[in-house]
Amino acid sequence: MLQVARWRIILVIIVAVVGAIFAAPNVLPANVLERMPGFVRGSTMNLGLDLRGGSQLLLEVDLATLRQQRLEQIADDMSRQLRESDPRIRAVRRGIQGGVARVRLNDASEMERALESLQAIVSPIQVNQFGNSEPDVEFRDAGDGVIEAQVTDVALTQLARQSVRQSIEVIRRRVDPTGVAEVTIVPQGDDRIVVQAPGESDPEVLRERIGQTALLTFHLPAQNIDPLDAQEGRLPSDAVLFPYADQEARPGGVVVRRRPELTGEYLNNARAGFDAQTNESVVNFRFNGRGSRIFCNISTDNVGRQFAIVLDGQVLTDPVFNEPICGGSGQISGSFTPQSAQELALLLNAGALPVPLTVIEERTVGAELGQDAINSGALAGIIGAIATLVFMALAYGLFGLIACLALIINGVLIVAAMSLVGAALTLPGIAGLILTIAMAVDANVLIYERMREEQAQGRGPALAIDAGFSRAMVTIIDANLTTILAALILFQFGIGPVRGFAWTLSIGVITSVFTAVLVTQILLALWYRAARPKKLPIY
């Protein structure tokens, strides 16, 4: 083994040089970096949120609302299907209660036919690759002519996934309207979204922009409602009481028809501005073609009557139609500040979230704390590395120095690999790096100790080096594979910072085996050829 193949030497040199090139941008000052070619410049280590500062929000789709929305649709579909499929069946929609949608048949004896007819609105959902499928809704005879419909779990999961996909688009338009910020928005599991905004100075803004559904609706007032009934909550099922948004200025609310005449979907764009007469902050909007036609019809039919502009169930304003409005543009006034008008315009432009999202986890790290963490982590790393190098040099002399060289190349390779892969370096990741450096020495120690043993048993230096390598190899592979296994589990389970740790650990194990075995072997072979020693210096 002391005759090292030339290709091995070349391989090691190439890997080391390439590693150095990709690791360099992390330490070079900015002005030197500017003169480097582009492919080198791009590869710096990706710092995790805990190091660079920033916010991370974990959002969850509100499954209860999602189920409720779906049940509303199902209830409508059921009564329509029953009405249209068979003129003999008469059914009444009974609304939603306790997670089921109910329809009541006038004649309970029609039950069987009704259930059969309802199968037409069931759409199967494929649940696995073998083509098995489950229905998205289940119907049940609840006795007394009542049919109950339930959303299946499979359907709910599918809906959640859809909402997550749609929400990600909306969130991106909201938090990053210009598309320049480095915000990552990714799904997690079936019903969660992770939003990471590095360096965002005010997580509050982030949370407010995401926390609102921003569903804008236009309602006409409900008719023939006794104000006293409304106050006590006795309302027909097609009417609803919405409170005013600014309860301090205007307590109470407006009773309107539940079904909106128009929604934010019909908006083309919205912009914050000032009312020319009152000099108040307002939001100006334009409907799209269809929206402006509908609005024109409504305003023509209801001149002299009030209507309500409602955002997420709160009345922003309830002006009176003074004349038909057919120009397709409108204005929302209310108690806006210039900032809040701007925020609302932004939300309206981005569109409504399909379902409310709840913030279930938030982690914010100030940029200064992040910088402090980098500084102390880097210092600890440097001290740990130097201590290890000095220890090895003291313990093994020349062989220790060879191990040190392998260790330095190892460090360079880890940094280069992290930069290339784009794995985030986190605070636990720095700890992982330090630990990896210490563990990388282990392979060298195993080899050297084996050599000492072989020499103690009377072998010459060449044979001892040879046997040291070949016998230690088995152990090195076994020992490092176990560490990789642990790192893989960490990666599977880990979130955020812990995942960064798993990355550093696994990259470090791979590079350390490479350097400890190949680099050390080549250096030892070169030394042996030059020195032709009678004995190894570690005996």
Place this chain on the structure above:
Amino acid sequence: MKWPLIRNLPNQTRFTYVRFAGIAAIFSFVAIAATFVSVFTGGFRENPVAIYQAAEGSPLDRTGAVLARGFNLGIDFKGGTSMIVAAPQPIDLEALRGALNALQLGDVQVQETTGPRDETSDLHYAVLRYESPSDAEAANVAQQVEDNVEALIPSGEVRDRQVVGPKVSGELFSSGLIALGLAIVLMLIYIWFRFEWQFGLGAVLALFHDVILTLGLFSIFRLEFTLTIIAALLTIIGYSMNDTVVVFDRMRENLRKFKKMPLGEVVDLSLNQTLSRTIITGCTALLALGGLLAIGGAALSGFAIAMIFGIVIGTYSSLYVAAPAILIWGVRRGGEGDPPQRSRADLVENRP
């Protein structure tokens, strides 16, 4: 002293480890028992019977309430909100506590803390923690608290804020436990595959030993148990396994080489042969982690403590748990298993 230092380490030590295995076993059993007692008594500080009786719900829920006191769980696992406040002047903790109690958040903890670089920065830090109300409300309440704090402390600033809802914390806790269990099972399978089942059981026994004792350290001394500590535990599993594999590898080799030697002597011989490696690798790891403990700041000190303890315990368990366990179960000797690998080195007569 001879140069380089390794020459001072004798090439072949002749310690008889197996003779002390009994004492070691007693020590390990006592330590494990102490850990269990500590987990059930909130680190010897509380009466589990009183907690059990005070808790509500089924016996399982009540036992859970007792176990929840076993560790000083961080917000990762307990759920809740934590904030770090920084201000140029000393922070009046009493005033802060009073202002927060007015918000009726339940159990609010306010403590002074050091920044990551207290020697160079002249800022004062305080950390405050409370249990978040519910998933939906947590973020709003946190904002309210932040506004109150910043109004109370002139030029004070909330630097770092973590809100973990009860749902997420529960999931983190269970997935952390699953990860630990999975790691141990995978190691068992790997060792079984590479060695024999007796080795696998010995190794896994050592892993349980290491994990339990490290948990005991955190329970008894009320060190904060966070997500990072789970990462440390998994790394300890990796390190301890690494150590054990090195010893086992040598044992397998010696079992093939010396077919007539009694098992106890083979174990002793293998441990002696790998002793210098055990010492040197342990030293480098401890050196690197010592640096981390000294200057890594509050965020990493828990990790460093867990790792240092784990490495010491992991080394001990390779010598005194994994290897003697093989003695108890015995191994197949002789022609079975893999044929011995013969290399040029084998041709020379071996003298142990």
